[in-house]
Amino acid sequence: MRLTRLAGVLGATALTAGTLFTSAPVASADQVRDAQWVNQYFDFDKVWSITKGDGVTVALIDTGVKPDHPDLAGSLLPGYDPDGNGRETNPTEDHGTGMASLIAAHGHGNGEGMLGLAPGVKILPIYRGEGGSMQDGIKWAVEHGAKVINISQVTPVGADDGFAEVVAYALQHKVLVVAGAGNDAGPVRTPANVPGVLAVGAVDKNQQVWAKSNYGPELMLTAPGVDIVMAGIGSGTCTKQYCKADGTSDATAYVSAAAALVFAKYPDLTPGQVANRLVKTAAAPAGAAKLPDAHYGYGIVQPYKALTANIPAGPAQGPLAAAGAETAPSAGAETSKGSGSGGADTGRAPSPGALPNVKQSSGSSLPLILGIAGALLVLLVVVIALAVASSRKRNRAQQLPPQAGAPGPYGAQPGWPPAQPQYGQPGQQPYGQSAQQPYGQPGQQPPPPYGYPPQQQPPYDNPYQGGNQSR
Template sequence: MSRALGSALAGGALLLLLPGGGSASPAVTRIVVGYTERGYACAPAFEQELGADVIGKIVPLRADVLRFDSSESASVLSLLHADPRVRYAEVDGIVRALRVPNDEFLPTQWSVTKTHAEQAWDLSTGSSQVVVGILDTGTDPGQPDLGGKLVAGYDYVNNDQDPSDDNGHGTAVAGIVAANSDNGIGVAGYCWACRLMPVKVLDADGTGFASGLAQGIVWATDHGARVLNLSLGTPVDDLTLTAAAQYAWLHGALVVAAAGNESSPTVDYPAALPNVLSVAASDQSDRLYAFSNSGARVAAPGENSTTGRGSTYVSFLGTSSAAPVVSGIAGLAFSLVPGATPAQVKQAIETTAVPIAGVVNGRVDAYATLHTLAPALAQPGTPAPGRAAPESTPAPATGGTRTGAPARRTKVVTGRVRQGRNASVVIATGAGLLRAAVTVRQGGRARIAIRLLAGRSAVASARGAGRARLRAEVRARRYRLLVSTTSRKPLTFTLTISYPNGGA
């Protein structure tokens, strides 16, 4: 039977699947054999009797990948199906992926606003202890926005330890999940501090074997990934993939998978498997894109600006682009509540989604997810792991003595910065005057700077020796204040912000 996996990618197209040791050849057939517990102990001798070439082993699943001459495949399958030591035997099929979109970078990260990610970042920007596995075409280690983000991975296409990206799809996926943020270049990933584990299961053409994907899922789980992003799919069910996804779930990893780009009323596999969080692609109006498969558990923005190979950036469209949005939010959730289980994170994402047509639960909301997991933290001025932590949050005071003057809030935070590592605070203001002052608490008269950003546009900035102040007229919207320094030594600072109350 054919088991094509295709990556749910750009332009409403279907794509990827995974390799597990070499390219396919019409002269040979790959068969994946799942054994009983007793049968697996006898597998080496049994496979030798069959004259099989063993090209892969998935020990936790008691499954081996065997290679035979194509002329023998029908008789071998009949023999395997009749053997009581064999639970299942399937042909390991392949599928080819479409090309990755390579449009020039468009600075329109509406996805972040739609999912309330900026508000979520007030609670957590992630943790370096949380690793997200990117099971894809690999990841480009030379992409500057992914610098310092990658942990050791594996290449199941070439069976080596160099999971470099020779396609571009995996690098684009990785950037949405966890591109470096507050570094003055490129794009912002959803989980700023999370690290990425590249597991190459697709070749340069975006094709691979189902057995390779299963191997990758088990490997990433065993090596500590808490979230596994699968921006790929096949319309055909697969017993080995089913076992691999269940293995991840039982060992503490949440699998997130693209729903597919075939405009189908059903989702692809492995997105359709039990305990896998399936993701459709929605637009700015909270409608599913016409190419997106429907019936997924949730939807997420399907157009994201992200990292390309080298130093490039791309606008990435498809369910392959939507899935890493959810993986990034899951990374934030595990960062905020390290003891959470995959079931708890999956439930939080699903139950807080904003209802829209075409999916079971709705379009994901990053802030609502974190609020549900840790409601006590979801208050104005709450410390965010790895970020500037509020020192105190005085109660709102009236702004002036005039009747009808808008209420004001004062937010005081402390944090640490050094050259190349900024601190960030997100606030929601009403219309009026904003004042901000930053003071170096340790470091004397070291240079310190503060910037007020609306989206990616700078509204105001100030810098000085030991302290800096800024004033700006603001509108009712969300703003971000960035504190930075040229000091190579870490500096402790206090930031005081007074602004018209906007509800946060």
């Protein structure tokens, strides 16, 4: 994310994009508010007429948040540093404080300071520096009351340390994970590409996608992420407590804030249903012929419409793709601790057996399967035995000589059955070569016994031969 300093130049309202004017005075309140073009774009006052997000907690997995920044005073909850060094509230970088301000900044009286989209929410700061584990932070956030987890960071390409499982764990506990797509104009990065994560790209004030915003089929929404004013820690880049920034980090913070507002208005919705509201009310960007679009997702987030539109709740999983998102967690269940720094997603959803807190059946279906198979085998044996017995009976009936007076093959006929030749009588030829043929005209063969051989049926078309078969 590119950061530049916000400073006053010759008393005019301006945002400097490069050089630091160390001698310039601290930016005035008017400079800060006026530079926040997003406030007018989203129409904050209109959004806040519905809700400011009170009662909702947003976890921020980042570089820590400065608790005494005047625009964030009172907005932070006790946070978490996995190493126990307290860096969640003692940051040495501006990034985390900036993301917190885009979500929950409330200014500091008399129209001074900057404003976030959801100033009523509480921020749960979770430290994750270089090489730290996001997975631990996600689990800790879930266990400490977060409804939304904002991750404005990416992980090294190629790592995969249980992200799918921990995201599924969050969804099972009705917590939405929102992550930035990345800032290198490449494919969507981890954790944004993990199934179940709401992936976010960046646009400018003209609704044009930011040139460095990562893209791909995982992208779900876009939000303002160019020329964004944010709070800082008052040292380093943001020496005057405010900066201008570009990046999907900022866009992610705005989508997290929008999700928090929806949770505040509709507390019974699942994360997937919240995402459904955000997706179905997003603004279709100019030039996107079909949505979802690889660069815009389903469009640009519109918080007011997400709060007020008549949108059916829909399925619990909504547009989120994580397996197990609808599975109810078992009470008091735990998940294994994640390790490493995460990484690129392999594209697979977690199998149900691997999901934490998914209750598995203690019994087995093997006896039932064996029982059914056994019954089918017995039935098959009985059918074969009956068929064999019937065939033998027919064969015996065909081999018995016909009795005198018995009906012929087509009913009672005179002279049927023929008298058995007595070989050795005068004028009789052996082996049936009699001068008189008993079956009619010389050379005529006797009619076959009724029903044998069976009448041949014409072959039928096999519906499974030829053509394309589905896999």
